[in-house]
Each structure stands twice: as C-alpha cells, then as structure tokens.
Amino acid sequence: MATATLPRTRTKKLTPHHEKVEILRAAVFHTPRNPFSDATALATFTDGALAICAGRIAACGDYIAVRAQYPDAMVRDLRGGCILPGLIDTHVHFPQLRITGGLGHSLPDWLDMVALPEETRMADPARARAVAREFVHGLASHGTTTALVFGAHFAEATAELFEAASRRGLRLISGLVLSDRLLSPCLLQTTDAAWRDSTSLIERYHGTGRLSYAVTPRFAASASEPMLEVCQTLLRENPSLIFTTHINENLAEIEQVTLLFPQASDYLAVYEKYDLIGRRSVLAHSVHTDAAQLARLAAQNACIAHCPCSNAALGSGIFPMRRHLDSQVRFALGTDIGAGTGFGLLKEALQAYLLQRIAPEPITLSAAQMLWLATRAGAEALSLEEETGDFTVGKAADLVYFRPSPGTTLHAVLANTDEPERILAALLTLAGPDSVGEVRVEGDTVFEGTP
C-alpha cells in the first residue's frame, strides 16, 4: 500500500547570503487576491521588477524599490515586455494532442470518431513517448508552468508523460485514466489492474520533484460502480491525491449517466456516493449543472475546470459562470486539448470573456479576473496556492515573460499605453505563443522563445 508523503508546500526560505539574487525588470502583473470579491486585487507595476533567489520570489514591486532592496543583484532589463505568474491549466488531455483541431463534431461522435481511436494508439510506448515530448513542449511554449493532465488509459504511456514533464521541469499532476465499460475493449482495465497500476504510478511519481498524482476516472459513463470504488480506495490510501474527472458537459452524456446510474439523483451524486468530491476535486466543464448540484459543489468546496474553447468547439453550451459565482462554486481554466483549440491559457481566458459577454446571464470579466482565472484560481484548484499562482514573496518563481515582437499588433498597442489595465487586457487579447519570450518554473528556465 502506498504511503502518502507530500512536500507540496514549502516553508518560506530566508535568502542565504551566498545565493545570487537576480532581478527581472519589466511590467509585472499578478493577482494575489481574488478580483471577483476584491476590486483592488490586481497588483500592477508598469516599471516593475521581480527579484528571484534560489528559485523563489524574493521581492516583487516597482523597480526602484526592488533595486533598493537588492542593490548588488544582477539586473536583466526586459522593459517593453510583461511578466505574469506561470499559467495554470486545470484540464487538458495528453493523448489527444495530435487530434487537436478536429472540428465539426459534438461530444459523443467526437469521442467515437476522433478522440478515442487516437487514445488507443497510446498502447504503443514509442508513440506515447513522442507525444509526451510534444505535449510538455506545448505547455511550456505557451507559458503554462503547472497543469492537471488526463494521462492515458495505459500505465506505460502515462509514465512517459511523467518522465517527459520531469525532464522539462514542469509542475504536473496526472494519472492513469480509468474505465471499465462502454469504450473500445483496449481502453478498459479490470478493477484489479486499475488499483495495481495506479498504485505503482503513485509510488513512482507522487511527490517526486514537481510531479504529483490525480485519480482520474474518464467519466461516470465509462466507470462502473466497482471502478468508482477503486477510485475511493486510492484516495483513502493517499489523501493528498487530486481527484479529477468530467461532469455535466453535454446533454446526451448526462442522459446516458442518468440511465446508467438509476439510483443516483443526478450526475454529481454518482461521484458523491464514493466520497470523490471535496477540496481536492477538479471537475471539468459543468456546463449543465443545476442549482441543487451547484449548492453541493460549493458546500464540498470542489472546483470546476472551465474550458470555454472546448465547450464552444463541441457545441456543448455556454458555461453558466454567473450561477457558479452566485453559488460560490470555485472555477479555474482548462484548455481541454484536443477538444479545445490550443495550449494558450490567455486565449482560453479571452474565450471565457467573449462567451460570458453573450451568455444568457452575461458577465463582463475584467482583465484582473481573467488573469486570476489563468493563474491563481488554478493554483487554488490544485491546492498549490502556497507554492505558485502569484508573486507573493517566498513562493516559487514560476513566471512567463511576454515579449511583443516589433511589427505585431501587440507591440503597437503596448508601445502606446501606460495604463496597466489596458496593457493587461491587450496582452490577454493579443499575446499568442509567438510572444512568449521565456518561461520559468521555480526559477529554472523551461522555455526560451527565439529572439
């Protein structure tokens, strides 16, 4: 039986005298507080700086003040660009990278015709290794430093993902995807194999470096009650694991779950029966969640991974953000590759903004709220808010530096405004992977853009 050990939260380090301090000078934005409840939550420093020592944030503020605090530090002048906390993706599927862009489907036929056939190919470890490399590169090159990732239905392929993330230095939470019915036979496990392979991966990777493990049944429809019981057992044996799955994405899917679990009062109740819902649960989509389920999600402090590009691409519906806010259900962003349209979390935040403008109960998200959803909200979803998600002193130096290239629209906009909210909104609207200059996790560079 696995023992859980988890150095997930680090104590704040004092700056040792022998450690060098590095200062990055640029416009700096972060949301150490929640802008949905605090109008002053956005911290902005247009001539700002981050001081980094031993992989941790030593200071964050106006350049002059940070420089005065560390007069001997080496300074990198990155003015003209912007530094944000490393982006956090709370829902993305590793085996689906190569089918991204399969448009023209709704969830059930997209699964049958596009996604699941590709997922069966992960039985080949060589292919899985290649896709894992492409996947971690996709995350890092878009400024994503932390991700909660659906692994493969195969233990070896899932191990390849952990290995690739470890080599790259990304903060990654993933798990073997569990299913024992309704999918193609090669994607199914017995409950014994599910427990055994999950336990082996947990022992190997959970709490190792920047990796941790998530119990990941694909969704209720493909998991029988005995398989959900295996998930319950794994979480009881290892209370520091994350639990992640899908919920209330598509109306046909919900009807199928209702037929498969006639005793359950609703979709959420299927998971609740096995104690799977709580502070460490991340449930993707929640597009069609009713008031009763929202009230229970809030009471249990569960978190939703909101994936607006995927929801629109598959025609699943518009996320009822207003109802989630009114019910006090937490949510963060997920790209949901391959149903989603790319690895960019800022694009995901923009899509959330666009869809909420025209939702039946509309909301106009502020730039601060969009940044929060792409960073600190994700850290809270994954119980990593003591470690990452903003630039509070002592946290890991997880960051993305955006450097707009001359000649781009983003460059033209940023060169002509000093107003912090407008700079941030322009970044959220226009910054694609071409403007990612550098990405760091705990101070270590995990991606450098071409100059």
Ligand SMILES: [Zn+2]
């Ligand atoms: Zn998904």
